[in-house]
Amino acid sequence: MKILIVDDEQDVEIMFLQKFRREIKSKLLEVEFAFSGQQALDLLSQSDSMDVVYVFSDINMPGMSGLELLENIKSKFPQIQVSMISAYGDRENYNKAIKSGAKGFFTKPVDFDSLKNEIAELLTNK
Numbered sequence: 001m002k003i004l005i006v007d008d009e010q011d012v013e014i015m016f017l018q019k020f021r022r023e024i025k026s027k028l029l030e031v032e033f034a035f036s037g038q039q040a041l042d043l044l045s046q047s048d049s050m051d052v053v054y055v056f057s058d059i060n061m062p063g064m065s066g067l068e069l070l071e072n073i074k075s076k077f078p079q080i081q082v083s084m085i086s087a088y089g090d091r092e093n094y095n096k097a098i099k100s101g102a103k104g105f106f107t108k109p110v111d112f113d114s115l116k117n118e119i120a121e122l123l124t125n126k
């Protein structure tokens with residue numbers, strides 16, 4: 001199963017690769033990274049090579065925000081599940097994300113146990 005992580009902070013790549021090392025090694029997960037909303041959309045548009053089923057995106061990014069990315073994905077790739085992460089547990093972004101069809105909403109620092117639970121849920125429903 002392929003997932004896409006979107007965050008303007010490049011060091012999340014190292015963190016995710018560490019946290020999902022076992023799943024990646026056993027080929028349970030393939031993890032791709034994008035560092036802006038536009039880059040994420042470009043990756044997803046390269047269709048069949050990018051059969052992403054789940055996107056985990058930061059909300060606060062320069063350029064296209066995570067919420068804008070969420071709306072774009074929901075209209076262009078409605079089959080993809082999207083969860084959002086924000087540095088702040090603010091209710092306004094939470095409400096917007098859920099209204100736009102987000103699967104989950106996380107606050108930083110990422111609780112990797114609940115993220116893994118959400119991904120495990122997607123794996124069983126596959």
Ligand SMILES: [Mg+2]
Nearest residue numbers: 008058060061
């Ligand atoms: Mg950010």
